[in-house]
Amino acid sequence: MTENNELIRSSAAALAGKLAAREVSAVEVTQAHLDRIAAVDGKVHAFLHVNTDEALAVAAEVDAIRAAGGDAAGELHALAGVPIAVKDLIVTIGQPTTAGSKILEGWHSPYDATVVKRLRAAKMPILGKTNLDEFAMGSSTEHSAFGPTHNPWDLDRIPGGSGGGSAAAVAAFEAPLALGTDTGGSIRQPGAVTGTVGVKPTYGGVSRYGAIAMASSLDQIGPVSRTVLDSALLHQVIGGHDPRDSTSLQDPLEDLVAAASIGNVAGMKIGIIKELHGEGYQAGVENRFNESLELLRGAGAEIVEVSCPNFKYALGAYYLIMPSEASSNLAKFDGVRYGLRVLPEEGPMTIERVMGATRAAGFGDEVKRRIILGTYALSAGYYDAYYGSAQKVRTLIQRDFDAAFAKADVLISPTAPTTAFKLGEKLNDPLAMYLNDVATIPANMAGVPGLSLPGGLADEDGLPVGVQLLAPARQDARLYRVGAVLESLLEAQWGGPLLDRAPSLTDPALTGSALSDAAASSHGGSH
Numbered sequence: 001m002t003e004n005n006e007l008i009r010s011s012a013a014a015l016a017g018k019l020a021a022r023e024v025s026a027v028e029v030t031q032a033h034l035d036r037i038a039a040v041d042g043k044v045h046a047f048l049h050v051n052t053d054e055a056l057a058v059a060a061e062v063d064a065i066r067a068a069g070g071d072a073a074g075e076l077h078a079l080a081g082v083p084i085a086v087k088d089l090i091v092t093i094g095q096p097t098t099a100g101s102k103i104l105e106g107w108h109s110p111y112d113a114t115v116v117k118r119l120r121a122a123k124m125p126i127l128g129k130t131n132l133d134e135f136a137m138g139s140s141t142e143h144s145a146f147g148p149t150h151n152p153w154d155l156d157r158i159p160g161g162s163g164g165g166s167a168a169a170v171a172a173f174e175a176p177l178a179l180g181t182d183t184g185g186s187i188r189q190p191g192a193v194t195g196t197v198g199v200k201p202t203y204g205g206v207s208r209y210g211a212i213a214m215a216s217s218l219d220q221i222g223p224v225s226r227t228v229l230d231s232a233l234l235h236q237v238i239g240g241h242d243p244r245d246s247t248s249l250q251d252p253l254e255d256l257v258a259a260a261s262i263g264n265v266a267g268m269k270i271g272i273i274k275e276l277h278g279e280g281y282q283a284g285v286e287n288r289f290n291e292s293l294e295l296l297r298g299a300g301a302e303i304v305e306v307s308c309p310n311f312k313y314a315l316g317a318y319y320l321i322m323p324s325e326a327s328s329n330l331a332k333f334d335g336v337r338y339g340l341r342v343l344p345e346e347g348p349m350t351i352e353r354v355m356g357a358t359r360a361a362g363f364g365d366e367v368k369r370r371i372i373l374g375t376y377a378l379s380a381g382y383y384d385a386y387y388g389s390a391q392k393v394r395t396l397i398q399r400d401f402d403a404a405f406a407k408a409d410v411l412i413s414p415t416a417p418t419t420a421f422k423l424g425e426k427l428n429d430p431l432a433m434y435l436n437d438v439a440t441i442p443a444n445m446a447g448v449p450g451l452s453l454p455g456g457l458a459d460e461d462g463l464p465v466g467v468q469l470l471a472p473a474r475q476d477a478r479l480y481r482v483g484a485v486l487e488s489l490l491e492a493q494w495g496g497p498l499l500d501r502a503p504s505l506t507d508p509a510l511t512g513s514a515l516s517d518a519a520a521s522s523h524g525g526s527h
């Protein structure tokens with residue numbers, strides 16, 4: 001266990017180094033993570049499916065190539081043999097894809113998403129598929145049809161959403177890397193509340209082919225990791241043009257790994273977004289945010305204030321555009337083509353009635369709520385008033401970003417207004433749940449890239465706080481540059497990675513029962 005503990009706590013970059021130096025085999029690395037999943041996932045529930053045999057087979061292949069000297073011949077990608085978890089919204093051959101929904105029960109994709117093909121080309125063992133809010137609709141993973149994921153910092157709390165499974169898997173050392181999708185914050189907000197790193201790339205920077213669409217004009221696939229450099233390494237694997245995605249950018253991918261290694265921010269202008277902090281943000285979130293600003297200032301960055309007055313309409317416009325697109329995208333789940341089919345209990349067996357019975361039984365409440373909202377916003381009499389106005393707001397948000405980026409190279413804000421809330425706390429209050437995404441949604445509305453990294457622990461509750469960096473479209477490299485510098489300044493202050501301080505994870509002999517003890521003690525509020 002001790003040796004495994006060292007492996008599961010290693011960053012992807014460190015694992016790649018150990019593999020290249022033949023200090024460890026890819027099978028050992030993959031097995032260590034599978035063992036960890038077996039030990040803790042009963043409590044965390046980050047995974048919906050564990051892909052044991054295939055992951056080990058890919059790892060064995062990497063070891064065989066290396067043993068035959070193939071690495072020297074350039075046959076192995078730098079991340080070959082480094083395992084990864086994949087959000088279950090992304091389709092994979094050979095494993096189920098559920099989108100967290102009963103409606104896809106039993107469905108197997110006949111094709112791989114482009115990002116999955118790229119992981120396979122790099123020979124990264126895929127550990128399994130991670131839990132999510134149904135069709136990525138939510139901020140807590142509680143809307144999964146298969147039960148919630150638990151935050152490894154406190155098992156009674158949410159791991160964020162919709163990509164809570166990917167974030168929790170990485171935070172609980174079940175995987176060094178994961179893929180997420182971000183439509184309104186589903187990579188960044190889970191990163192914030194689990195003390196991990198998450199990146200939403202520029203819209204079009206990573207192929208969406210094979211990501212089950214929620215809102216196509218907002219969705220992006222992106223990396224989840226424990227370090228900024230690891231996200232850059234993964235981004236480099238999955239990014240770049242894909243002819244199968246008509247919105248895919250043509251530009252060659254920048255060298256993001258080099259950007260994460262520059263090591264200074266001197267002379268860069270960093271803009272605080274006036275509208276995205278202060279009132280409505282938890283005090284501990286605000287305090288950690290201010291500390292990050294001080295560190296960046298100390299490192300020679302110029303901190304300026306920018307105003308984005310239309311951001312206050314972003315959430316409202318998002319909850320018209322996103323459900324509108326989702327209502328159309330989800331029309332294909334009709335009981336005929338994919339997964340579940342439910343026959344009406346009585347009456348005529350028409351196609352409409354089969355669709356109705358299937359969708360009534362297959363979709364959860366949140367999905368139904370959004371389909372109804374979306375079809376209403378798109379209906380003939382209301383299209384201009386709702387959908388049309390929301391699209392105009394979207395343009396105003398883009399203009400706010402343009403004006404802000406004329407004054408600053410990178411923008412900064414807290415990632416989420418609060419730390420992880422308790423499971424169940426906001427489940428019956430959709431508006432309170434939606435508010436958790438106020439700071440992340442503007443980036444999706446404008447297509448700009450965003451990165452969330454751990455900013456420390458909130459004073460009130462000892463839970464992780466996220467700091468968000470935003471850059472102009474196609475300038476993802478700036479996020480990695482500033483993110484890596486801020487991360488190293490913060491870790492120097494903390495004396496190591498933030499995750500070393502997760503109460504349920506500090507025990508080196510951690511087992512499933514140790515985790516449940518941690519959960520039991522957190523009932524007493526012992527943070």
Ligand code: GLN
Nearest residue numbers: 136138182183184185186
């Ligand atoms: N939490 C947001 C929502 O519920 C964002 C979801 C996402 O990014 N997939 O829509």
